[in-house]
Amino acid sequence: MASDPMAGRLSGRRAIVTGAASGIGAATAARLRADGAHVFTADATDGADFVADLTGEGANARLVESAVAAMGGLDTLVPCAGISAFHPLEGHDDAYFARVLEVNVMTVFRLVRDAVPHLKAAGKGRIVTIGSTTSSHGDEGLCAYSASKHAVLGFTKSAAAELGPFGITVNCVQPGAIATAMTAPAFEQMPEFKTFWENKAPLRRLGQPEDIADVIAFLCSDDARFMSGHGVWVDGGAMVRH
């Protein structure tokens, strides 16, 4: 059997992956482990090392503390937890809009803020945030989600500027339509939406969580050492048609 050429490239790395009980987060945790990293996972639902709703002050600080205790340090962050749903603008009440920002933006900000002292102590660091094609574009029914993902990309760029001098890179992966629990209800209720995305992508398919996880692992590796502050579309080419 051919050996995996990537095995060991993240050896010695110590990573937190949030949203790791499902979809892109689960695939990312598996990929980073396959590449040799020590991974501490977090999610609101069972199946993670740290099971908690990550919203609210304090949750991410507790996560960082637990991860550092378990791994002896920390140099890599992949805040992947997120929520999405289609709602017309007039159906966005204040609580819904605020919740989307709280989960998709505030948990990213707090995790990075609370973990950065450990990345600085490690003398190196990799942070890969998860944006979306809606970090750069809009779509019907996605005002709150798109606002949150634009914020994640903006946060990524400023964090890259601030943390670069400490040897920490910060990049944002922007997935297209990926087949996960997040998109399953929309694709089931609106099969034409699924067909639209399949046809929009020159590669003529939806993405799989592993398509995103493999790019995240690259950005966490030394191969990406001179990349920082970028939003990287991983969308089967869909956005060339936007």
Ligand SMILES: NC(=O)c1ccc[n+]([C@@H]2O[C@H](COP(=O)([O-])OP(=O)(O)OC[C@H]3O[C@@H](n4cnc5c(N)ncnc54)[C@H](O)[C@@H]3O)[C@@H](O)[C@H]2O)c1
């Ligand atoms: N699926 C797509 O097409 C797509 C496209 C672009 C971006 N993304 C982004 O990728 C990331 C992962 O999405 P996915 O498609 O794998 O979705 P998913 O629903 O399969 O996984 C999301 C995970 O986040 C966890 N989570 C949600 N809120 C949480 C909270 N408050 N505290 C802790 N954990 C919480 C969920 O329990 C779940 O396990 C999200 O940030 C999402 O916005 C997904």
